[in-house]
Amino acid sequence: MKDTAMYIPTFDDMLAAHDRIAPYIHRTPVLTSSFLNDLTGAELFFKCENFQKAGAFKVRGASNAVFGLSQAEAQAGVCTHSSGNHALSLSYAAGRRGIPCNVVMPRTAPQAKKDAVRGYGGMITECEPSTTSREAVFAEVQARTGGDFVHPYNDPRVIAGQGTCSREMMEQTDGLDIVMAPIGGGGMISGTCLTLSHLAPEVQIIAAEPEQADDAARSFRAGHIIADDAPHTIADGLKVPLKDLTWHFVSNHVSDILTASEDQIVGAMKLTWKRMKIVMEASSAVPLATILANKDRFAGKRVGIIITGGNVDLDALPWTNGTESDQ
Incomplete structure (x- = not known):
């Protein structure tokens, strides 16, 4: 096995990963919503990893x-x-x-x-x-x-596996201007960077993050990793900091990192549940929340959005008396 502390995964690693994992994963669908297109002024394509085995892209x-x-x-x-x-x-x-x-x-x-x-x-x-x-x-x-x-994200094997998601999305859509995904530790974004920098280098990669756990956005602007130890947000999957491997991809390939408030995240989550009739986690709603808060930036664009997971505690939804548990 390669040294997972030092090895930067390659496009060939992603291709090998796709062949290796094919028997154990779903090729998840890409869904659209005319309502959300009209609301945002963009063409949105949702890669539904909430339908993935185990309910998440991971x-x-x-x-x-x-x-x-x-x-x-x-x-x-x-x-x-x-x-x-x-x-x-x-x-x-x-x-x-x-x-x-x-x-x-x-x-x-x-x-x-x-x-x-x-x-x-x-x-x-x-x-x-x-x-x-x-x-x-x-x-x-x-x-x-x-x-x-097997580190949750700072592992070349994991990053190569996550890169298979955007490979599928590019095969399922007829060209995109932007691809968006949530960012916590950066595993999905890193895999997206790995794949798109080879398959479609013209596509912008934008990450989305909660305002209350915005260490990746602050790192991006500072030019070095800034790590928060225990941020509080309903997006429980986005509380971990960037590490060296994911920072390599973020710092070299991500165009921007946008943030959304807790209320904006809940609003986007509810909107998607109501209009698309699909269950997504709070973490998965962050990209749509940032688009809704920055409509002018995305107007007229074809935007791929990775819905990262659908493992929700139905007894503690963020718009009921409970909230999604803090990490």
Whole structure:
């Protein structure tokens, strides 16, 4: 296995990943909405990873990592830390290969995601809702289990797997001006950069982030990584900071990072549920929220939007008395 701390994945790695994971993922549909097109003045194309296996795009990268392990490497299983979607995706992939999966999750992670992890056979160790606690507890778990560490996003195998999503989207649409995805640690955006810089370098890549967890936007403007330890936002999947591999792609290929308020995120989430009749997470609503807040910038453009996941705690929706749990 290549050194995951140093190796920058290539376009060939993405192509190999797509072949490797094909038996274990869905080729998710691209949906459109005339209502949302009229509302934004743009042509929007939604790549629906909320329909993906395990309910999120992260199953792509997780499957690439798990099924890329040699027999010897796979003996001790895999381990990771995650607020939810990577944890359940790695558990799904490990279950398909028949190897153990240990995950460290914040105690405040959405119950629906914890239940899914356990349902796929993953074993959870809980930590406090901060990056510091997450990494400290994980070090103990990895030392105890000896599993192969599959980082949620700062791993070339994961980034190559995530890049398969935008490859499919470009095949499913007749040319795009912009591709947008949410950004937390930057795994999906990095995969998007990896693929589009080769397939369609003319396409702008714009990331979307919550105002209350805007460390990627501040990093982008400062020219170096700025990491927040424990931000608070309903977009529970976007609370983690950029790392060296994802920063490489963000700093070299992303055109801009836009932010949205909590109210704007909820509004976009509700609008998509109502008009497109699909379930998406709060994290997935951030790109549409930023488009609605910056209509002039997107007017007349063909915009691909990656809906990253649909694992929602239906007992704690952000427009009811509860809120999506903090990480």
